[in-house]
Amino acid sequence: MNRSVIISSVLHAVFIFLTAMSLPFLTKKPIDLPPIVSIELIQITDKTNIPFAPKAKKIIEEVKKKEEKLVSEQAPPKKVKKIKPDSVPMPDDLVKNEKEIKEDKQNPEVVDNEVKQVSEFEKDELFDPNNIAALIDKSKEEIAETTKKNDKVTQDQKRNVENTGLSLSEEDALKAQIFGCWSIPLGLPYNENLLVRIKLQLKPDGTVAKSEIIDHARMNKPGQGFYKVLAESALRAVKLCQPLRVPTTGYEKWKELQLNFDAREMLEG
Amino acid sequence: MRILIKIIIFLILIPSKSFGLIEVDITRGNLDPLPIAVSPLSIDENSRQNFEKILKKGNIGNEISKIIEINLKTSGLFNPLNKDAFLQAPDIANLKPRFEDWNLIKAQALITGKVSYLDEKLRVEFRLWDVLAGKEMVALAFTTVPTNWRRVGHIITDKVYQRLTGEKGYFDTRIIYVAEEGPKTKRIKKLAIMDQDGANNKFLTLGNELVLTPRFNPTSQMVTYLSYFRNLPRVYLLDIETGTQEVVGDFPGMTFAPRFSPDGKKIIMSFAKDGNSEIYTMDLENRIVEKITNHPSIDTSPSFSPDGKFICFNSDRSGYQQIYVMRSDGSKVKRISFGKGLYGTPVWSPRGDLIAFTKLHKGKFYIGVMRTDGSGERLLTENFYQEAPSWSPNGRVLIFYRETKTDDKGEGFSAKLWSIDLTGYNERMVKTPTDASDPSWSSLLSN
Numbered sequence: 001m002n003r004s005v006i007i008s009s010v011l012h013a014v015f016i017f018l019t020a021m022s023l024p025f026l027t028k029k030p031i032d033l034p035p036i037v038s039i040e041l042i043q044i045t046d047k048t049n050i051p052f053a054p055k056a057k058k059i060i061e062e063v064k065k066k067e068e069k070l071v072s073e074q075a076p077p078k079k080v081k082k083i084k085p086d087s088v089p090m091p092d093d094l095v096k097n098e099k100e101i102k103e104d105k106q107n108p109e110v111v112d113n114e115v116k117q118v119s120e121f122e123k124d125e126l127f128d129p130n131n132i133a134a135l136i137d138k139s140k141e142e143i144a145e146t147t148k149k150n151d152k153v154t155q156d157q158k159r160n161v162e163n164t165g166l167s168l169s170e171e172d173a174l175k176a177q178i179f180g181c182w183s184i185p186l187g188l189p190y191n192e193n194l195l196v197r198i199k200l201q202l203k204p205d206g207t208v209a210k211s212e213i214i215d216h217a218r219m220n221k222p223g224q225g226f227y228k229v230l231a232e233s234a235l236r237a238v239k240l241c242q243p244l245r246v247p248t249t250g251y252e253k254w255k256e257l258q259l260n261f262d263a264r265e266m267l268e269g
Numbered sequence: 270m271r272i273l274i275k276i277i278i279f280l281i282l283i284p285s286k287s288f289g290l291i292e293v294d295i296t297r298g299n300l301d302p303l304p305i306a307v308s309p310l311s312i313d314e315n316s317r318q319n320f321e322k323i324l325k326k327g328n329i330g331n332e333i334s335k336i337i338e339i340n341l342k343t344s345g346l347f348n349p350l351n352k353d354a355f356l357q358a359p360d361i362a363n364l365k366p367r368f369e370d371w372n373l374i375k376a377q378a379l380i381t382g383k384v385s386y387l388d389e390k391l392r393v394e395f396r397l398w399d400v401l402a403g404k405e406m407v408a409l410a411f412t413t414v415p416t417n418w419r420r421v422g423h424i425i426t427d428k429v430y431q432r433l434t435g436e437k438g439y440f441d442t443r444i445i446y447v448a449e450e451g452p453k454t455k456r457i458k459k460l461a462i463m464d465q466d467g468a469n470n471k472f473l474t475l476g477n478e479l480v481l482t483p484r485f486n487p488t489s490q491m492v493t494y495l496s497y498f499r500n501l502p503r504v505y506l507l508d509i510e511t512g513t514q515e516v517v518g519d520f521p522g523m524t525f526a527p528r529f530s531p532d533g534k535k536i537i538m539s540f541a542k543d544g545n546s547e548i549y550t551m552d553l554e555n556r557i558v559e560k561i562t563n564h565p566s567i568d569t570s571p572s573f574s575p576d577g578k579f580i581c582f583n584s585d586r587s588g589y590q591q592i593y594v595m596r597s598d599g600s601k602v603k604r605i606s607f608g609k610g611l612y613g614t615p616v617w618s619p620r621g622d623l624i625a626f627t628k629l630h631k632g633k634f635y636i637g638v639m640r641t642d643g644s645g646e647r648l649l650t651e652n653f654y655q656e657a658p659s660w661s662p663n664g665r666v667l668i669f670y671r672e673t674k675t676d677d678k679g680e681g682f683s684a685k686l687w688s689i690d691l692t693g694y695n696e697r698m699v700k701t702p703t704d705a706s707d708p709s710w711s712s713l714l715s716n
Contacts, residue, residue: 062353165291174293182298183377186346186692187434187665189622199290229435232399232406236377237298239401258292265296 165253170246177245182237184263185229196231196261198238204251206243211235214258234261300692302348303433306376306400307338309352310393311360316386323415330359330384333393336422337380337429339466340440344430344666345695350376363396371400378406380429391415395425397432407432419468424715439661440465443509443711444668445483445492446686448472449704453675453682460494462509465661465710467700473507482526485711487575487619487662488533492709493517495527504538506553518556526570531577537561539569539582548582548599561599572624573597574617574641581605581615581624581641592626594641605643614657617641620664623691627656627669636669638691649693662712665691668699670706 166174188194201210213219213235219228238244238259246254310330312320320329341347355362356370363381371379382395394410407428411421420441427438448461460480463470474480474496481502483494490509495502504517504527517527522542529536530550537550548561548571562568566586573580581594592606592615606612610630617624621641628635628648634655637648655671668688675682684706686699699708 062351165289166293171293175295175297178293178295179297180299182295183303184298184300185434186300187430187436187663189620226435229433232402233298234295236399236401237295240377254291256290258290260292260294262294262296263298266298266300 165250166247173245178237178241178259181241182261183233184266185233186267188226188230188263188267194227194230194263196227196234198231198234198259198261200238200244200257200259202244202246202255202257204255206246208238208242208244211238230261230263234259237261302346303377304350304375305341305347305378305380305429305433306350306355306371306374307334307341307352308355308357308362308379308381309334309359310382310384310395311358311363312384316384319386320384320391320415324418326418329391329415329418330382333384333418333422333425334380334382336419336466337426340423340426341429343466343695343697345690346430346434350374366398366400368398368400368403371398376400378429378433380425382425386415387412389415391418391421393421393425395428397429419464420714423464423466427713436665437663437713439663439666439710439713441714442662443490443714444686444699444708445473445485445509445711446670446701446705446708447480447483448701449684449706450476460492460507461701461703461705463701470702473509482657482707484528484709486529486533487531487712490711490714491529491533493527493529493536495524504536517551517553518558520558528572530573531575537571537573537580539571541567548580561597562595562602563599568593570614572616575619575621579617579641581617583613583615592624592639592643594624605641606639606646607643608646616658616660618660618664619662623664625658625660625667627658636667636689638667647693649689649691650687650696655687657707659709661710667691668708668710670708672706 197214199212199214200208203209213231218224219231244257309328310333312328312330317328317330321327326332338349341349354374356373357367359381360383362379363383366379366381377400379398379400380395381398382393385392390412391414392410392412394408396405397407398404399406409425409428411424413421423441426440430436430438430440442465443462444465445460445462448459450457450459457476458479458481459476460473460483461470462473479497481495481497483492485492492507492509494505494507496505497503502524503519504524505514506517507514517536520540522540525539525541525546527536527538534554535550535552537548539546539548545565546567546569547563548568549558550561551558561571561580562582562584564584564586566584567590568582568584568586571580571582578597579594580597581592583590584593585591586593587604590611590613591604592612593602593604595602605624606626608628608630610628612626612628614627615624616626618638623638624641625636625638628637633651634653635648636650636655636658637646639646649667652671653674655669658667658669660667666688668686670684671687672684673682684704686701686705686708687696688699689696699705
């Protein structure tokens with residue numbers, strides 16, 4: 001009899017303990033409150049920039065108007081008639097020479113090095129300890145993906161329609177939006193293979209939860225300055241454009257999206 | 270067991286196929302200038318007073334930021350935003366910008382900085398910020414003598430330009446040109462030099478003798494030019510930094526269009542004799558002259574490719590003046606221009622990919638570019654009279670001169686320098702105190 005009572009009470013105690021431990025308010029740690037610091041309140045309303053806000057708003061609107069005017073006043077490029085080549089006979093060895101010259105195409109980077117001169121300025125990189133945190137944060141966001149993928153992705157590439165997930169009109173809407181946001185760095189060479197692929201994780205409203213440059217490692221490689229500039233411009237475009245114009249349905253299909261930024265067509269003119 | 274494994278593999282593979290990653294190709298963008306905020310460089314009161322005494326400038330931080338702003342604006346690739354719209358004070362912005370404020374005025378990049386007076390020197394630090402990413406892109410500091418403050422502005426612009434466009438800048442450079450004064454029939458021509466923005470203009474010759482075609486050495490601050498002596502043009506070398514000049518040599522007959530080789534060790538030019546003109550090179554160390562072309566036609570205006578392997582020049586060997594390319598030893602001459610009209614003054618781009626030229630067709634002059642094989646000809650600008658294009662050191666901008674017509678009374682003639690972007694946009698007049706012609710762009714003064 002006593003034995004049964006003991007077993008029952010022990011089991012009851014165990015159940016009560018487990019139930020109590022699983023209750024959320026018991027597991028919560030006590031809030032670590034900072035010590036109270038006395039603060040002297042001073043009225044600085046006159047000195048802060050809060051009353052400045054309406055003025056600033058006016059100025060911003062003025063600037064916007066000016067910008068609009070500038071765009072409209074900008075003269076269109078001069079139309080110059082292109083002259084068709086006449087029928088002057090080419091030298092016999094033209095074809096041969098043409099090939100040879102193409103083979104020996106100049107490398108501007110080599111020349112740049114020759115042109116360099118010693119600066120009379122003392123120049124040193126600034127070290128900012130505050131910036132370390134920013135760098136670490138960035139590395140969390142933009143993790144390099146090591147898997148090798150086909151570099152030659154272009155708009156001509158045939159893609160499985162089932163895989164695209166977006167209808168043509170949906171894809172066009174998204175493209176048109178990003179075209180407007182992407183400021184192409186005009187100094188990039190058009191003959192280099194510069195393709196930046198960005199993998200996005202999207203929220204249902206089209207805002208970007210996470211952006212990741214595929215081939216991120218290439219950004220920090222020496223001699224890849226152009227790629228870095230292009231990749232940064234592409235990231236700016238994504239940030240500027242959000243929320244992206246995504247379809248209202250089918251979130252599961254487009255919650256992960258890859259954008260392939262290719263400036264060659266634009267740079268070649 | 271095998272069946273179970275097959276089922277598991279099947280279940281893993283099926284979803285990955287049905288939810289493949291959607292790819293969207295972005296092949297177009299906008300070519301609008303990038304909105305950039307150039308915050309005035311902050312300066313402490315003590316430094317401000319010191320610089321005011323030395324440079325007679327109220328606030329040197331403001332002055333340097335103005336130079337950066339004007340440079341960026343004239344490049345045509347950036348749109349510096351109105352400073353009145355800035356919400357954050359320069360000194361705080363330099364420490365930690367409030368990116369939301371800069372985002373509000375639609376700035377995509379921000380330049381902040383600080384000027385200080387240190388051991389009688391000017392110390393300028395600047396930071397370039399990516400406003401949308403909220404991160405620092407470049408941070409550099411320069412120390413120099415206070416009188417060099419304009420160059421600091423140009424160097425900062427070069428760094429910003431390079432970081433945001435991917436190619437080197439061209440702002441810390443100078444332009445040498447022929448300054449012209451007086452009536453058209455009796456022009457006084459002097460050699461003059463100025464910064465690329467038109468500041469610090471100086472005359473290098475007095476104007477007693479006619480000067481023509483000054484050309485910079487791509488590797489140093491040396492200039493070669495033609496000056497008439499007893500009615501014969503002579504080739505001179507002038508060191509801008511020391512002011513010393515020397516005659517390269519007396520050549521029989523007329524000499525035209527001297528230009529340096531890419532390594533600066535040779536001069537390439539054309540000599541005319543008995544109605545025939547050929548191209549020669551001269552080694553500046555041992556003064557050995559070498560004949561490059563040998564043809565009964567007129568060959569002039571030679572220009573080396575940046576690797577020194579090829580030479581472009583113009584010749585009338587086909588009956589009309591056209592552009593030709595040959596190897597640097599004179600072999601394998603190939604005509605590359607086949608359009609209607611006459612082609613002249615070919616100049617190889619420092620990037621090596623294009624050749625700039627002047628074209629005359631139906632009474633109009635054009636400045637244009639073509640690829641080195643002659644394909645892809647693009648005419649950038651058209652006018653009554655314009656010629657002599659010269660490349661910026663990064664191969665992005667061309668400078669040339671343009672003359673205006675004289676009226677019936679023989680007045681109204683002027684010659685001015687103009688610059689145009691490689692795309693054909695952003696045509697601008699470069700201000701000079703007098704009329705100007707024959708410009709030549711220097712390489713970057715610093716890196």
